[in-house]
Amino acid sequence: MSDLIADVIGRAPDGFVPLVGYREWALWREGEGPPRLRSLFHPTVWPHDRPLGAVCLRPLIWHGRTGPGHHGVPDALCECGIYAFREPEFDTLRGAKGPKARGIVRGWGRYVLGTSGWRCEFARVAAVLEDEDDPRLSHGIAERYRVPVVPWLDRAALAS
Amino acid sequence: MFIGETQEVGIIEPLVVPEPVPAERETEEPIQRRIEEPAPSG
Numbered sequence: 538m539s540d541l542i543a544d545v546i547g548r549a550p551d552g553f554v555p556l557v558g559y560r561e562w563a564l565w566r567e568g569e570g571p572p573r574l575r576s577l578f579h580p581t582v583w584p585h586d587r588p589l590g591a592v593c594l595r596p597l598i599w600h601g602r603t604g605p606g607h608h609g610v611p612d613a614l615c616e617c618g619i620y621a622f623r624e625p626e627f628d629t630l631r632g633a634k635g636p637k638a639r640g641i642v643r644g645w646g647r648y649v650l651g652t653s654g655w656r657c658e659f660a661r662v663a664a665v666l667e668d669e670d671d672p673r674l675s676h677g678i679a680e681r682y683r684v685p686v687v688p689w690l691d692r693a694a695l696a697s
Numbered sequence: 698m699f700i701g702e703t704q705e706v707g708i709i710e711p712l713v714v715p716e717p718v719p720a721e722r723e724t725e726e727p728i729q730r731r732i733e734e735p736a737p738s739g
Contacts, residue, residue, distance in 0.1 A: 553709060553710060554709070555709060556709065613703055613706045620700065622700075644709075645709040645710075646708065646709060646710075647707075647708050648705075648706070648707055648708070648709060649700065649703055649705075649706050650700075650703070650704050650705040650706070650707075651699075651700030651701040651702060651703050651704060652700070652701030652702045652704060653699065653700055653701035654699065654700035654701060655700055656700055657709075
């Protein structure tokens with residue numbers, strides 16, 4: 538594992554050990570400057586300066602209530618929470634159209650750990666994976682989120 | 698995005714308690730910064 542990857546994954550806020558995951562985002566352009574990272578499936582823009590916290594959308598989308606067994610976010614029997622894959626290589630998702638970016642996130646709080654990914658209550662961007670076709674874009678996003686850029690070649694190290 | 702078969706459910710502390718989120722907002726919400734009330738003077 539490279540020093541860069543170890544640094545990205547190892548920097549746990551406040552001394553706890555977070556989940557580490559890999560995500561894909563749509564790019565959200567608002568005004569001048571590099572784009573921000575937006576959820577592929579919901580109009581949620583990830584903040585650049587603080588963690589993201591999840592709420593359950595079930596009452597809003599289905600106009601219903603969470604079941605009596607729904608305990609917090611994420612709930613194991615629901616689909617709520619902030620999602621990430623456990624491995625850096627995954628098929629692109631068919632959420633939002635347009636250009637996308639990938640990166641590393643740290644997650645904590647309540648969590649549901651699956652065989653290929655996890656859902657959690659809080660998350661923060663930890664690094665942006667470099668886009669080989671547009672490295673300037675990757676570096677612009679990373680600068681906005683104040684995180685490092687992980688070169689493409691280091692992806693192999695991420696899985697180790 | 699699917700996470701596969703559930704293997705484990707738990708909590709990684711410390712928990713950060715967000716401010717109440719308006720109902721029209723989306724599932725992945727930024728945590729609202731707590732604005733401290735100024736201390737009363739005098």
